[in-house]
Amino acid sequence: MNTLVLIKQVPDTEAKINVAAGKISEAGIKWTISPYDEIALEEAIRMKEKSGGTVTALAVGDDSVQNALRSAFAMGADNAIHVKVDGYQMLDSFGIAKAIASAIEGADYKVILAGRQGSDSDNGQVPLILATLKGWGCVSFAKKVEVSGDKAVIECEADGGEAVYESSLPVVITANAGLNEPRYPSLKGIMASKKKPIDSKPVDIGAETKIEVLGFEPPPARPAGRTIDGADAAAKAKELVKSLREEIKAI
């Protein structure tokens, strides 16, 4: 069974984000695979180790996202597709999903895995849009996946509890924290990753853009806070309760 994993290259969570003139300055940012996508990739590799087949990693963006695909090779992906778009916009999920749908036209993937959301936009839209465009099932926030025969059984976090879903194949599944613990790439994997071919597919998504970004700005400054002073912990507790009640009327 062949599996496709959607991976997104994002700034490292610890990266400092600078905003200048309504835009994000990319200088000095260290890029990485979005953490949830690493979990999705790990799951695909485990499925292959158990039942055979291939794992293909796919990333959308300019040439820089080939770094993320090399990291996917190092972890254990067999193939990589770079959906090359000019003017890539991380918030344009519809255009991205359309480009992915076009790039995988005719391929025979039974399971498409992705992280539940990218750590840059925190949207979680692309997997659902892709599934809807293709008429496939989509199960979000998976914490356990079993594929057998022509169906997948997925345990997932659900509204107010935990649920089990059954889906026909192909199915799009988004990975939640707790699905697995992603492995570190082996030295052998890292060496081999440099030589593997990446299938680069240029796609023009200009006409499919549905979102217009008006501009970025730094986060609004929070009003200055106050340290609660007091002779001891009890005095501080008393002063805090007084402030909560009288100053901000929060309790």
Add this chain to the structure above:
Amino acid sequence: MAKILAVGEIAGGVLRKASRETTSVGKKLGSVSTVLIGSGAAAGAAEVAKHGADTVYVGEIATYNGEAYAKAIADLVKGKGYEVVILPHSWIGRDISSRIATLLNTGVISDATDISMDGDRVKIRKPVYSGKAFVSLIVKASPQVVTIRPNAHPIAESAGAGTVENITVDAGASKAKQVKFEAKSGSRVSLTEADIVVSGGRGIKGPENFPLIEQLADILGAGVGATRAVVDAGWCDHTLQIGQTGQTVSPKLYIAVGISGAIQHMAGMGSSKYIVAINKDADAPIFKVSTYGIVDDLFNVLPPLKEELKAALGK
């Protein structure tokens, strides 16, 4: 005036706060009708009418199904000509908003913390990069689909006609179906709906001390949260995790106990109105965003704090 469809949530005949929020926001931006799908959905009609809903579309279905919900709502938008669809950025809202937008061949914006009309466009502001930047954007295609951050938008009273219309929600053709559901029952208010959240971090030192957080929350009628470190260590249930890999909360008051304030945690609680931090490390980043900070050992602060709160609240 924009013609808006608010998507509410109801389960077991109990209307969720999210329904009042999406309807109130819709009323603020234009004329609003509300769709309620779930078990006992009809019971919520009169309630959302109090927030301005002209028509309340009611779809009865026993088991949640994302494909069926999305198709029913997309058909409604097409059939009635709604220009804007507003959903809560809840578990259900995340699962159906992108599907609805795709069925309508349009775009979707998720998790708005600010929302306003700019001509015929709904202008959204939302945090990105773990709250390290904000972005303003619009859906330039039509109709426009947006989700709003729970608890971050005011609920307003405004009488609407509340005319009930029934709609059909049919999961028969769906590819993925829920075959089992186990509710995570808790007596406490849900984290995303709570006005006050009390949250514990690594500073509580061990699972035996997590009840201190719960006791404080119970005095305040608050939701209980935790950091990733506490969840990973198994000191509390993983559903309580707040942060980038957990839930996003936006309460009026967030009380961070023994939490240093890693960026991943701040991403999940940074839009709280007021933040209280209790931590013995004066250099902890959490103090930079706190309304009130107590620099002291939490084990010394919590016992008198509980007594003071009980006395103040008459408990």
